[in-house]
Amino acid sequence: MHPIIKLVSQRLALGFLLLFGASALIFGLTEALPGDAAQAVLGQSATPEALANLREEMGLNRPAMTRYFEWLGGIVQGDLGQSLTNKLDIAESIGKRLGNTLFLACVAAIVSVPLAIFLGLLAVRYRNRWPDKLISGITLTTVSIPEFLIGYVVIYYVSVKLGWFSSLAMINDSMSFGQKLYAIALPAFVLTLVVLAQMMRMTRAAILNLMQSAYIETAELKGLSTFQVIARHAFPNAISPIVNVVMLNLAYLVVGVVVVEVVFVYPGMGQYLVDAVTKRDVPVVLACGVVFAAVYIGLNMVADIVSILANPRLRHPK
């Protein structure tokens, strides 16, 4: 078998194993919380009899292991269960909100990834001169300020003072694509600022590291321009570390948007999760946890696989 196929299938298997472990962890943690779904539904003033009845009805008296595998079985078949608060099918609610979150994350990624790599290349080209220092300074500043603060500052100046954008990033199905883009411009901007620094600095560091290589000297001694050397000779070898940090940030865009979504009241996964936690809607929390875990593990798996594919020694064995 080609070593690539072997390595990739190993990564896939490992990914599924990890996801399985994550689901057990999430289930276990919500089990460990005080109170259960019956308590949550009936509230603090419920009588012990009513609680016992509801527990019987919801099957909460059965051992945790049985319930876990039932729950897991449901997930495998795409059934995430029902919300406790509004009795709606969770899969359906999540589907729409995940779509919104992914839309926001994609827009932020489409802006930030090429920008970060370009800025990283630029910083290498003008290393230790003012463009490098300026880029590093600005990106480090933006990454150091908490995103909710950036969010509110942006809202205050851009929507309140200037009135260019709405402070609420509400979108719905009746809006056109352009209208949607306009609506999410501010949260996408904030997310871009948050993820830009790490990707840019990693690109810079990865390429600078490679610039010490003997083959970069060879390229310089061929009389290539600095930018040709970086783009043709350093960048292809930097793909693997760059892809890793890009994927980590993409995962952050999906999983870590909670705060930004809340600030801009955006109807995405983050809002949904925060709502569910306040209402102690355990099945929804569980479902969101699994979806987040799946996205995180999935993207990192992609990064791993791209790294494998980017390695010429594995792609073209002797």
Add this chain to the structure above:
Amino acid sequence: MSDTLLKVRDLKIGATVYPPGEKPHDIEIVHGVSFDLAPGKVLGLIGESGAGKSTIGLASMAYGRGGVEITGGEVWVNGRDIMKSSVGDVRNLRGGEVTYVSQSAAASFNPAKKIMDQVVEAAVEHKKFSRKEAEARARELFAKLGLPDPDNIGDRYPHQVSGGQLQRCMTALALCPEPDLVVFDEPTTALDVTTQIDVLMAIKEAIAATGVAALYITHDLAVVAQVSDDIMVLRMGNTVEYGNTDQIINNPQEEYTQALVSVRSIEHEEKQPSPDPVLSVDGITARYKGLNFDVLHNVNVELHPGQTLAVVGESGSGKSTLARVITGLLPPRDGEITFAGRKLSSDLKGRSREDLRELQMIYQMADVAMNPRQTVGTIIGRPLEFYFNLRGSEKRKRIVELLDEIELGEKYMDRYPAELSGGQKQRVCIARSLAAKPKMIICDEVTSALDPLVADGILKLLLDLQKIEDVAYLFITHDLATVRAISDSIAVMYQGRVVRYGPKSQVLSPPFDDYTDLLLSSVPEMHLGWLEEVVAHRKMESAGN
């Protein structure tokens, strides 16, 4: 084209150094070197490390490695002063008029790109040829340089060809844009000696066929004697001697050049084997975890007390693996090792402290074999504490004794490894192993990373210490000159097998087996025309077969 292709006048090169705890300051590493190179001629630049030979070579391309700068003098290429050239002109010079072949082609080829893309890049970039013409020329060069499958080898990635082949590809890369001058920077140093001879011949023929001029940089006078018209001997940034090859080799004027020419002339009388060997290796077969083939096949050798067994072979022959088996780092699959009359546990964990003490090891890379944060005294003192429980003045006295034995003396006791030269570091490593009062020391390529004169000093020291301490050496090396200088018996290894074994006089005398013959005849000899003689001889033999 002018009569002189490369004219260097009073070249001074400097660099800024950042010593820890001191202010950064400028130092001069080349102090006014002058030479001329006519079109189609080859000038050999020779010297030990730190002589400034690579720095001078790169200066002819207006290039300085890591903050190195030309601080004075003139460099003229094709009648232009390249120090006064514009950035664009310098770019046209590099890769167009002057090209470069580095020591390690394996590191100098971009691992992510096909060989062909890299070989033609400069020619296409400088518009010397169209991509198609350049590729045709590259294939022609591949064939000329004796590469297998010249039509398709360019489609491979660097890791898919061998080290010797890659070095030839690098030569093709340098010749592809039809430059006027090629800088060869130690192009065969990293190769095995049997590979070196082929690459050397390929380079020499390619130079002759294309009429290109060359600067040939190396530390090996015997190699440079085969390819160059003139030789410049450099030492610490100064010209020691500059003349034509015949004069430098056969009639050197300066003392330093004479030392270089006569290097490796240590004579060592072979000792007679005693009845009881200190080490006997019986039927060792070993493989590494995860590999499905053996790297050692039924190896049998013996080492007698106070004598030296040289294990010689090229990379991949299994000589270092044998050392790992003897030290217990790699338990063998079969066979056993008897040391000082007792059977050694195959696993390191099963060995007693006495086993460990009596069997010491010295490594190739002295720098990384010592803790950079410990002083020489601490490094040598450690085995004294560990094996003999020496403390205080007793320990100090013994450390001073050892420092005297390695000809360094007490004043080195409080120095750190970073303050020592390469040869001094290796001496400290020798003292550390002697501190354990071993019966036997495994020396793994201990002189390979050193300049020839320094290496000679280390070999002499090891021979002297052997007389005083009556210690046996298992001496692992790829260098046959070292083998001649130090050994009493020799084991020649090839592909995990001992192909020839016996007392030195017997192993180095005909009739030879094929491999030993190839190995012995590949060692460069310090006389003009050696390369042609060997190659002609081999051609005749293969025609005879």
